Amino acid sequence: MRNLHRLTLAALLGLSITACSDSSDRSPSLPIEPPVEPPVEPPVEPTFSAEIRRTEYGIPHIKADDWAGLGYGYGYAYSQDNFCVTMREVALASGRWAEFTGDNVDRDLLSRYINGTKEEFTANFFEKLPQRDQELITGYAAGMARYLDETGVDNLPDGENGCRGEPWVFTPDRIDLMMYLRSIALQASTGQGIVRDAILAVRGPDALQDASAKSLQVRSGLKQDLSTAGRAMRPAESGSNAIALGSDATQNGGGLLLGNPHQPWNGSGRWYEAHLTIPGEYDAAGASLQGLPWIGIGFTRDVAWTHTVDYATRFTLYEVPLNPEDPMQYEFDGEYRDIVETTVSAQQLLDDGSLETHERTFYSTQYGLVLDLGGVNPAIGGWPTFAGTLMTMRDANLDTGLRSLRQWVEKAQATNMEEYRQALRYIGNPVFHEFAADRDGGMFYGQISAVPHVDQAKLDECLTGIGALVASVTTNAFIGLDGSRSACEWGEDADSPEGTNLFGLDSHPQILGTGTAGNSNNSYWLTDATQPLEGFPVVFGWMGHEGNQQFLRTRITHQMIADRLAGGDEFSETPLFDQETLKTLMYSNRVHGAELVLDDVLQICSEYLDGPGADPSSAAALAETCEVLTNWDRRVNVESRGAQVFTEFWGGIRNTYGSPYQNVVVSDEFWAVDYDPADPIATPAGIDLTVQANRDLVIEQLLQANQRLTDAGVALDAPWGEVQYLERNNENVPIHGGAGTMGVFGAISASLQDGGYINPRAGNSYIQVVTWDESECPIADTILTHSQSVQPDSDHYADQTKLYADKRWVRFPFCEEEIQAAQIGETLILEE
Known part of the structure; x- marks a missing residue:
């Protein structure tokens, strides 16, 4: 690793050299005066200063005396591994992508509307951040800029994850970075593809249509179209498991x-591992998403x-009635208000x-x-x-x-669970359940x-018109309210963050105690399966809301805990x-779907083959196919043989009975034991063998699984x-784990292609098991x-991936003596 030494500026004293000459026309000598000493300049204090040490597997430990320096060191260290990943996102978020590449000017125009000009964004957003936050972001951007300046555009990493010579590489500043950070918070709302498309589809009143021309025949297809759209509304590659255990659940208390x-x-x-320290103020380790200047998931002392x-x-969504005489006005509380027009511009490279x-x-x-949902269904x-x-x-x-x-930052400064809970009062979390534990046994x-x-009473009163239809079809994934009445506007709590209409801290479902909590992306309802959280409006979690069937992954989580x-x-x-x-649980790789149905599948198969109606x-x-499933260990370990057969089989069952909004197999006929809200972890279960359609479906999907694998060149019994x-x-690094939709706790998202499930796109990523003594x-x-770096020539491109293949772990060095023992390379001092 390159060692950059501290640079010191020194004043250079020039020596006066008098040239000797024999010329007779030499000027007469002048009196010699003592030299004037130049004033002593005080040393220039660096704007940024940070220390970077790396430990095994390329983990940077950054230490600084202030927030600007911490961001600077982190931005530089991160850029050494993955600069191009975040540079691309910064360029996209800047509203200049079409200017650089000629592509996707519509995205730039929407970004320009949401963020405003760079000057407007600075005044309306960045300057409203606390000074500490501004300094950290400023430092991080400066660290990225230093890396780019030292490396040069033409020497940046090349290849699939590189950006060498790319026109969209520029020197990022703090506003560019902040625009990207803001875009992350919008990924589950305005940033969703289906929402962006609906915004960009709006053409204004010139597209006015006769409402009576929209026939009932068009509206009849609404349910199916919205079901398809629902898949687009869910974050496709995001999920997770979490288990928090207090003193009542641990052996050491x-x-x-x-x-x-x-x-x-x-x-x-992707995640990126790091350890960030300002002595006496901030000391957190763990992982961040690419380009984020703080620890996202992690731990402290x-x-x-x-x-x-x-x-x-x-x-x-809000549905507003238009003024029949003026399509640029809408009705609100019996009066008409004007629709606001805002025109923005962006450049496109030709x-x-x-x-x-x-x-x-x-x-x-x-x-x-304003949205135009005609892309979902013309009727709306x-x-x-x-x-x-x-x-x-x-x-x-x-x-x-x-x-x-x-x-x-304040979460990482907490020393116990109540302090951690209080840090959440800002409601700065865009899309996540929160889990935590402390050294004293709190969880x-x-x-x-x-x-x-939007409380339940408001939902009941205001869910009308198109909004009610959309909500019923999508099981409340989309909620549309009556926009003509002030009574349907969002409310507030006494502890709502200032200037928002969000639920405040104390209104949210939560558990503070010494017991257990686990979640695998369903709602809050069964986070403690022994003491369900109930009585909250559906806006707190429409996926697996109170009383609804739960994911297979949720069910196996709570079974393993119990x-x-x-x-x-x-x-x-x-x-x-x-x-x-807890580490063993993480890597257990059980397939809960198989535990629930495989015995019945094998019975159906055996009886079919032994019966008179079998197709020769x-x-x-x-x-x-059935012999392979009989011999399979019902796990997705690297040595398991036959997991691919059940993966394809269960995918076929889900395609037949899967719910696009609840992500579970829903059927009144398929299950032998139907779902029971009073027993949500154990039900539904088994296949109803008395229903011939179930038997036919099983045989059909087993044969299709065989065919898909054969067509892909995958042996049914391959490890x-x-x-x-x-x-x-x-090198092919084996990956254990499997599809979360078939009840695998350690979820891996990969699609069948020629040769197998190659290069998973998502799943188990940064995993941590943390405790104290x-x-x-x-x-x-x-x-x-996936390891630390995206660059194939890095020593840390696959090192942890190979550990994962062997079910091994890294003991993360946190204290000083641990860091020193695990350090690789020289200490890097950065100043600017």
């Missing part, structure tokens, strides 16, 4: 935490925390190298941007809709970025993210958890590690499944 986010393995959704994606409501200016007008109401699109109305939306996360950094769970203040508390599993004869049993043309393939792997420098140092075992 201390806290214990498992963080298992399921994030993308490529792009800005006293506290550890993690998140799972939370499917609460992030925005509400083939001849010139720039063309594009303009677009956006329309907004008091609620926010246009200006107006079939009901003579207009659809608009209000986004709960438009200003969350102003509060995020403050919240994450915390909170569904404390940005949720619009078994471990009772000592009823194979991990240890001693009840309760310790660090080793497919009997051999079916017999082979899972030879079928699911990550390609790294001409009597020493001052936290005990953190971690793994970064």
Whole structure:
């Protein structure tokens, strides 16, 4: 690793050299005066200063005396590994992507509307951040800029994840970085593709249509279209598991935490490990998403925390009646208000190298941007809709970025669970459930993210018109309220963050205690399966809301917790958890879907093959398929043989009966034991063998699974590690874990292609198991499944991936003596 030494500026004293000459016309000598000493300049204090040390697996430990220096060191260290990943996102968020590349000018125009000009964004957003936050972001951008300046555009990494010579590489400043950080908070709302498309589809009143021309035949297709749209509304690659354990659940009486986010393995959704320290003020280790200047999931000397994606409501649609005489006005409380027009411009690079200016007008109401949902169904699109109305939306996360950094810093400064809980009062979390544990045996769970203040009474009163239809079809994934009445506007709590209409801290579902909490992306309802959280409006979590069927991954999470508390599993004869049993749970790789149905599948298969109606043309393939499943260990370990068969089989069952909004198999006929809200962890279960359609479906899907695998060139009984792997420098690194939708706790998202499930796109990513003993140092075992760097020539491109393949862990060095023992390379001192 390159060693940059501290640079000191020194004043150079010039020596006067008198040239001798024999010339007779030499000027007469002048009196010699003593030289004048130049004034002594005080030393120039560096604007930024940081120390960087790296430990095994490329983990940087950055230490600075202030926030600007901490950001500077982190921005530089991160850029050494993954500069191009964040540079690309910064360029996209800047509203200049089409200017650089010629592509996607519409995205730039929308960014220009949301953020305003750079000057407007500075005044309206950046300067409203606390000084500490401004300094950290400023330093991080300066660290990225230094790396770019030293490296040069033409020497940047090349290849798929590189940006050498790319036109979109420029020197980022703090505003460029902040625009990117803000875009992250909008990913589950205004930043969703389906929402962006609906905003950009608006063409204004010139597109006015006769509402009576929208026929009932068009509206009849609304349900199916919205079901398809629902898949687009869910964060496709995001998920996670978390388990927080207090003193009642641990063998040593201390806290214990498992963080298992399921994030993308490529792009800005990847994790990056680091340790950030300002002595006496901030000392946190763990991982950040690419380009974020703070620790997102991690631990300190006293506290550890993690998140799972939370499917609460992030925005509400509002339906407003248009003025029949003026389509640029809408009705509110019996009066008409004007729709606001805002025109923005952006430049697009043309083939001849010139720039063309594009303009677009956006329309907004008091609620926010006007949408045209005609791309979902023509009946609810246009200006107006079939009901003579207009659809608009209000986004709960438009200003969350102003509060995020403050919240994450204060979480890391907490020393116990109540202090941690109080740090959440800013509601700076855009999309996550919160989990934490501390060294004294406290634990915390909170569904404390940005949720619009719409209580159940308001929902019951205001969910009307198109909004009610949309909500019923999507099981409340989309909520549309009556925008004509002030009674339907968002409310507030006494502790709502200032200037927002979000639910305040104390209104959110939460647990503060010494017991257990676990979540695998369902709602808050069964976070403690023994004491459900109930009585909250659906906006706090429409996915798996109170009384609804739960994910298979949720169910196996709580079954494993219950078994471990009772000592009823194979991990240890001693009840309760310790660090080793929690790590074993993480890597257990059970397939809960198989535990529920495989015995019935094999019985159906056997009876079919032994019966008179078996098709001779497919009997051999079916017999082979069922034999492989019979011998399969019902896990997705690298040595498991047959997991691919069940993966494809269960995918076929889900395609038949899967719910696009609840992510579970829903059927009145398929299950032998139907879902029971009073027993949500154990039900539904089994296949109803008395229903011939179920038997036919099983045989059909077994044969289709065989065919898909055969077509892909995958042997049915090949070891899972030879079928699911990550390609790294001409080496196939086996990846254990499997599809979360079939009930695998350690979820891996990978699609079948020629040769297998190659190069998973997401899943287990940064995993941490953290606890404490009597020493001052936290005990953190971690793994970064995709490894630290995206660059193939890095030593840290696949090193942790290979550890993961062997179910190993990294003991994260936190205290000074641990860092010194694990340090690789020289200490780097950066100053500017």
